[in-house]
Amino acid sequence: xxxxxxxxxxxxxxxxxxxxxxxxxxxxxxxxxxxxxxxxxxxxxxxxxxxxxxxxxxxxxxxxxxxxxxxxxxxxxxxxxxxxxxxxxxxxxxxxxxxxxxxxxxxxxxxxxxxxxxxxxxxxxxxxxxxxxxxxxxxxxxxxxxxxxxxxxxxxxxxxxxxxxxxxxxxxxxxxxxxxxxxxxxxxxxxxxxxxxxxxxxxxxxxxxxxxxxxxxxxxxxxxxxxxxxxxxxxxxxxxxxxxxxxxxxxxxxxxxxxxxxxxxxxxxxxxxxxxxxxxxxxxxxxxxxxxxxxxxxxxxxxxxxxxxxxxxxxxxxxxxxxxxxxxxxxxxxxxxxxxxxxxxxxxxxxxxxxxxxxxxxxxxxxxxxxxxxxxxxxxxxxxxxxxxxxxxxxxxxxxxxxxxxxxxxxxxxxxxxxxxxxxxxxxxxxxxxxxxxxxxxxxxxxxxxxxxxxx
Numbered sequence: 367x368x369x370x371x372x373x374x375x376x377x378x379x380x381x382x383x384x385x386x387x388x389x390x391x392x393x394x395x396x397x398x399x400x401x402x403x404x405x406x407x408x409x410x411x412x413x414x415x416x417x418x419x420x421x422x423x424x425x426x427x428x429x430x431x432x433x434x435x436x437x438x439x440x441x442x443x444x445x446x447x448x449x450x451x452x453x454x455x456x457x458x459x460x461x462x463x464x465x466x467x468x469x470x471x472x473x474x475x476x477x478x479x480x481x482x483x484x485x486x487x488x489x490x491x492x493x494x495x496x497x498x499x500x501x502x503x504x505x506x507x508x509x510x511x512x513x514x515x516x517x518x519x520x521x522x523x524x525x526x527x528x529x530x531x532x533x534x535x536x537x538x539x540x541x542x543x544x545x546x547x548x549x550x551x552x553x554x555x556x557x558x559x560x561x562x563x564x565x566x567x568x569x570x571x572x573x574x575x576x577x578x579x580x581x582x583x584x585x586x587x588x589x590x591x592x593x594x595x596x597x598x599x600x601x602x603x604x605x606x607x608x609x610x611x612x613x614x615x616x617x618x619x620x621x622x623x624x625x626x627x628x629x630x631x632x633x634x635x636x637x638x639x640x641x642x643x644x645x646x647x648x649x650x651x652x653x654x655x656x657x658x659x660x661x662x663x664x665x666x667x668x669x670x671x672x673x674x675x676x677x678x679x680x681x682x683x684x685x686x687x688x689x690x691x692x693x694x695x696x697x698x699x700x701x702x703x704x705x706x707x708x709x710x711x712x713x714x715x716x717x718x719x720x721x722x723x724x725x726x727x728x729x730x731x732x733x734x735x736x737x738x739x740x741x742x743x744x745x746x747x748x749x750x751x752x753x754x755x756x757x758x759x760x761x762x763x764x765x766x767x768x769x770x771x772x773x774x775x776x777x778x779x780x781x782x783x784x785x786x787x788x789x790x791x792x793x794x795x796x797x798x799x800x801x802x803x804x805x806x807x808x809x810x811x812x813x814x815x816x817x818x819x820x821x822x
Contacts, residue, residue, distance in 0.1 A: 399496050399516075400492060400493055400496035403495050403496050403520045404489055404492035404493075407488050407491055407520050408485070408492075410520075410521070410523055411484065415484070415523075417481065417484065421476075421477040421480040421481070422480060423476075424475055424479065424480075425530055427664065429446035429447070429457055429664065430458055430466055430530055430532070431463075431530055432445055432446050432447070433445070433457075433467075434463045434464075434467040434470055435467075437463065437464065437467040438467050438470050442454065443455060443460060443463070446458070446664075447663045447670045448664050448665070448670075449664075449665075449670040450671070450674065452663070452670055452673040452674045452678065453673075453674055453677065453678070454623075454677075456619050456622075456627070456629070456630055456631045456678065456679070457630065457631065457635075457678065458532070459532065459570070459571050459573055459574065459629050459630060460571055460615055460629075461532075461535075461568065461571045462535060462572055465535075466530075469482045469483055469486065483530075484529050487524070487529050487534050487535075488524075490534050490535055490538045491519075491524060491534050491538075492520065494519065494537055494538050494782050495519040495520050495782075496516065497541045497542065497545060497782075498512040498516045498519070498541070498782060498786060499513050499516060500512070501544060501545050501782075502515075502786060504548035504549060504552065505544075505750070505751055505752030505755055505786075506751045506752055507745075507750065507786065507790055508793050510789075511786060511789040511792070511793045512786065512789070514789035514792055514793065515782070515785035515786045515788070515789040516785075518734075518785055518789065519781065519782070519785050522727065524778070525724065525773075525774050525775050525778075527773065527775050528775050531775060532572050533775045533776070533778040534778060535572050536569065536572055536573040536575070536576060536778075536779040537779040537780070537781060537782055539569035539572060540569070540579060540759070540779055540782070541782050543562065543565045543566060543576075543580065543583065544583070546558055546561045546562045547562060547583045547584075547586050548586075550562060550586075550587055550600075551587070551751075554587075559600065559603065559604050562587075562604055563607035563608050564607075564611065566580055566604075567608050567610075567611025567612055568611070570608070570611075570612050570628075571612060571615060573779070574628045574629040575766060576763075576779070577628065578758065578762040578763060578766075579759055579762060579763050582757075584604065586754075586755070587600040587604065612629065615629060616628075619679075622677075623678065623679035623680075624679075627679070632682060633682065633766075634681070634683055634685035634687075634689065635662065635681070635685050636770045637685065637686055637690075638685035638686070638688055638689040639657070639661040639662045639770075639771065640689075640707075640769065640771040641689045641692055641700060641703065642657070642689070643692075644656075644657035644660065645657060645661075645703060645771065646771065647710055647771060647772060648706075648710055648715055648771065648773075649771040649773040669681075704768055704769060707767065707768050707769070707770075707772050708764075708768050710772045711767050711768065711772050711776065711777060712735040712777075713735060714727075714731050714772075714774050715728065716728045716729055724774070727774060728774065731774065734784050734785065734788045735784065737787070737788035738760075738784040738785075738787035738791070739787075740788075741786075741788055741789070741790035741792075742756065742757070742760060744790060744791060744794050745790060752786070752790075756786065756787060759784075760783065760784075763779070764780075
């Protein structure tokens with residue numbers, strides 16, 4: 367098995383230079399690579415989801431879909447909950463429902479919409495993987511690790527919930543942002559800083575959870591030899607441009623709810639359904655037990671009426687106070703739930719997965735988490751630039767998911783980082799195996815220099 371993997375890695379030896387943007391055939395290579403991955407992912411998901419023989423009407427229990435329906439019928443970003451119209455909302459970021467509504471307007475609510483949202487999502491999914499070889503090059507990681515990560519990613523089927531939520535598009539934005547930040551470090555240019563600002567603004571309007579990863583990345587823009595000057599000419603202008611892009615949505619929310627918050631206001635609701643007497647760490651378990659329908663306005667008419675009467679922001683504040691009070695009165699149970707959520711985020715429970723593909727996905731996700739942990743440790747030992755860029759994805763991004771119930775799709779925005787770290791572990795293991803069997807030096811196998819963080 368090890369010999370076969372080593373031979374496969376050797377077969378990819380001519381490919382890495384093609385993923386360097388300076389190579390004359392880079393654009394053609396990238397387009398062909400994305401097309402290949404897109405075709406493969408489309409086939410995988412079409413077969414797994416029986417796209418040719420079945421379809422469903424828009425899922426009116428999914429908040430983004432209901433908001434898209436409101437945009438189509440009334441031109442308002444409102445009514446995310448199933449029991450009744452609850453008025454204006456900031457329950458989720460505006461861009462994904464807007465995308466869904468645009469496809470709805472073009473194709474109607476029938477089979478064409480069902481297929482179009484899947485094709486667009488798979489295209490974004492494949493684009494993530496197509497970016498990984500080039501991203502690996504920018505991060506000082508072997509390009510072959512990026513190719514392995516892309517190959518593994520293309521083999522994974524997405525959960526069905528990813529076709530009605532923003533998870534895949536959040537992951538794509540993070541990949542593009544990581545690439546842009548790494549490029550800005552390598553080649554500072556106004557166009558790159560503008561790209562970072564636009565991508566970050568779009569990302570925040572898709573999912574504000576990216577902020578915890580974005581902030582550490584902005585520090586990468588600082589010039590070690592002129593930190594104070596870098597703040598004025600790099601970080602502050604980029605941050606100001608990001609605020610400018612997001613500000614229309616913030617102003618809209620202030621005019622409606624008379625409160626300032628970052629894009630979404632749903633944290634109180636999510637905290638309350640995840641920390642109560644009937645709460646479960648795994649979201650599917652909570653739905654199956656009936657706990658979610660008792661504690662979430664999407665399944666409880668009484669709570670939906672409270673959203674309508676109080677307004678959504680005030681309702682979420684009330685729910686947050688209830689959740690905090692419960693946590694204070696049940697510290698042991700909260701610790702138990704949090705420990706289980708941390709475990710389930712990285713090692714999804716196979717026994718609680720519904721369906722054969724879900725169980726396979728949970729098993730593979732657990733295996734990738736183990737490999738990624740090994741890969742991250744190996745990067746840290748080499749003090750590689752890639753380690754510092756990937757670290758916020760592993761440490762900061764999951765924090766909010768440790769206090770709310772977990773779903774498999776919640777880790778999909780950072781799946782690309784998990785795959786790169788896991789692939790790095792595979793490459794390193796292959797290198798050591800070849801060295802132990804009198805193969806060429808490991809550095810020749812990698813074909814990439816070892817990079818270190820420059821000292822300030």
